[in-house]
Amino acid sequence: MxxxxxxxxxxxxxxxxxxxxxAKCAIKLDLVDNNYTELRGEIAGPPDTAYEGGNFVLEIKVPETYPFNPPKVRFITKIWHPNISSVTGAICLDILKDxxxxxxTLRTVLLSLQALLSAAEPDDPQDAVVARQYKENVEMFRLTARHWTNAYAGGPNANPECDEKIKRLVDMGIEEHQARVALSSYNWDLERATEQLFS
Amino acid sequence: MAEGGYNSAQESSIIDEFAAPEARFECPICLAWLRDPVVTSCGHRFCRNCIQGWLEKENACPVDKMKLNKDKDVFPDNFTRREISQQRTKCPNIVRGCLEELSPLDVDEHLLVCQFRVPELPDHEKLRCQFVDFGCYEKFEDDPELQRHLQENIQLHLGLLSRAYGKVNVGSENASSTLAQANFWDPPSKHDNQQLKSTTGDSDNDNLLRALYEKIVFLEQKTREQDIIIANMSQQLTNLTSTTANFQQRYCNGCFLWHFNDFKNKIAQMRENPRLMHYSPGFYTNPYGYKLCLRINLSPKDPNYLAILIHLMKSEHDQALDWPFCGRLTVTIVHPTQSFKNIKETMMSRSELQAFNRPVHDLNPKGFGYTEFALIEELFNQDFVSNNQLIVKVNALPV
Known part of the structure; x- marks a missing residue:
């Protein structure tokens, strides 16, 4: 086996x-160890999405029962997406499960993940907070996803307003990522985020 | 069409150990040649073991998700089995000399025992692609593999090279002129061929630089050695010259010519400082005789006159001589062209004078001669001074 x-x-x-x-730099695959049980994937954020310009690194673990069981894949790069946990990077994608x-193949998996970034499935969420924001305020979701892409995946679109709000919380002694999560979760409402952080 | 297909499939399996078989012979599960092929009711081929393993936990085709019953929907595909059994492929180790021809199914097993396989090397001992500096990070077990890689990836390597070339474009003008010069400099030595090869190679600026650097070091070393040799020789030359001069002065038999150089300047200096005196080198009346020298200065009484005096000097065999000095001294200012104009004075030694006593110091402080030997004005007017030089001749004859 x-x-x-x-x-x-x-x-x-x-x-x-x-x-x-x-060749087009859309996906990338590297070996992590020499016995082909762990690999590192990388996908480029699809054009015309909030993830455009970002590079997302994936951890790929190949089970001994592969290909009868799917590879275990999660995002190492933090990402704001309804089907991906903003905390653990765990992915909710049917082909990686049932x-x-x-x-x-790994190539089709990477391409499917890229497609998932283009077309989220908020009705089958992995991250409930993100999914709710996606459904209730898709503009707010795009802004947040673009900001996370900029902060963690090297995306080009910085949002000075978001950065400013995060800095306010960091100045209060909150860790940066924690501040970003709180603000993202409360639609960048500084007061509510602060309240949640200090309650 | 089919023939061509076979050929390319075989060829690719020779070239690449892990080359995928032609799609119709490939199992979608293990991605290898179909082993004991079966076909499903939905029309997909698998290795028997692969699809059985899959259908033990799933009940759908791995390709199109059609419902499959592992007992009813899977049939042996003997047509494909026969086709594959007719395939022959060469051992991938053909590049290292294995001539084995086998069924593609047996390649993996054969590779495990093939006597031409290379032992797995630890990562750091593997051969790197020569284009590693340009971004090709492939590693190889042995040289044939590396050669194969180089042949197969010419396009890729050219791409990497052109990208790298774009980056160094700024320096390329310099580099190419260095290149031309390097070829120009290269002596037609036995290393020449190698050097030419490495310098003409597009990507071999490194080698070129290394070769030039080595050459510079070599030349610097050589220059240093030459410098030392030259220094030694000029030292020897100086020694020789002074020895010769000593010889001349020792073996002049009391007849000494003094070329008093830079005459005008020295006169001017002496006028400024009347105490300034000029002494000639010492000379001998014979090889073991008295040592004398001339002195020129301005007359203390009348600075328009030149004083010429003779001093006795201490020599290493004074003890073998008779003292005080006794003999005839002739001093001549030699006219460079007309010898009848020479100013010649002869004097006899006078034993009562201190000047002729045996010298206690290097130079007897008292001299003997004429303090008003010649009028300086006259010397210039009568053209005694040629090339800014005055020639004074002494003849010392002890009796």
Whole structure:
């Protein structure tokens, strides 16, 4: 079993390396260890989304039962998305769970994740807070996602207003990420975020 | 069409150990050649073991999610089995000399025992792609693999090179002129071929720099050695010259010519400072004789006159000589062209004078001669001074 997994990952790794998506820098795959059980993926934020210009790093763990079971994938780069936990990076995507098929590959997984960034599924959320914001105030969601992309994924669109509010909380002694989470969760309402942080 | 397909499939399997088989021979689960192929009712081929393993926990096709019953919907695909069994592929180690031809199914097993396989090297001992500096980080077990990689990835490497070239474009003009000069400088030595090769290579600026640097170090070293040799030789030359001069003065038999240089300047200096005196080098009346020298200064009585006096000097064999000095001294100011104009005075020594006693110091403080030997004005007017030089001749003859 383990032999099939390693053999397959080797072949897949070559496939990804030679794929045109790699050539376009849309996806990337690196080995973390030499026995093909852990890899590091990277996807570019899709154009015309809040994630545009960001690079998102993924942790990929290949189970011994691969490809009969899906790889375990989570975001290492922090991201604001209804189907991805803003705390752990855990992903809610059917193909990584019950809809996995042995004919899928790491390349198709990375491309599916890229597609997930383009088309969120707020009705099947992983992060309830983000999903609620997405449903209630999609503009606020986009602003927040763009800000997180800028803060964590090297995205180009900085939002001075958000940065200013975070700085206010940091000046009060709040850790930066904690401040960002609180403000993001309360639609950048500084008062409510402060209240929540100090209650 | 089919023929061509076979050919390319075989070729790619020779070139790449992990090359994917042609799609119709590939199992979507293990991505390898179909082993004991089966076909599903939805029309997809798998290795028997692969699809059985999948259908033990799922009940749908891994490709199109059609419902499948593992007992009813999976059939042996003997057509594909026969086709695959007719395939022959060469061992990937052909580049290292393995001539084995096998069924693609047996390649993996063969590779484990192939005597031409290379032992897995630790990561740091693997060969790096030569283009590692330009961004190709592939590593290889041995040279054939590296060569194969280089052949296959010419396009990629050219791309990396052109990107790197774009970055160093600023310095490239300098580099290429250095290149041209380097070729120009290169002596036609036995290393020449190698150097040419490395300098003409586009990516070999490093090698070029290294070669030039080595050359500079070599030349610097050589220059330093030459400097030392030159210093030694000029030292020897100086010694020799002074020895020769000593010789001349020792073996002049009492006849000494003094070329009194820079005459005008010295006269001017002496006029400014009347106590200034000029002494000639010492000379000998014979090799073991008296040592004498001339003195020129302005006459203390009348500074228009030049005083020429003779001093006895201490020599290393004074003890073998008779004292006080006794003999005839002739002093001549030599005219450079007309010898009849020479000013010549002869004097006999006078034993009662201190000047002729055996010298106690290096130089006997008393001299003997004429304090008003010649009128300076006259010397200039009569053209005694040529090339700003006055020639004074002494003849000392002890009796």
């Amino acid at each position: 383990a032999n099939i997994a390693a053999q397959r990952i080797k072949r897949e790794f070559k496939e990804v390396i030679r794929s045109e998506e790699v 809809q996995w098929a042995a004919a899928m």
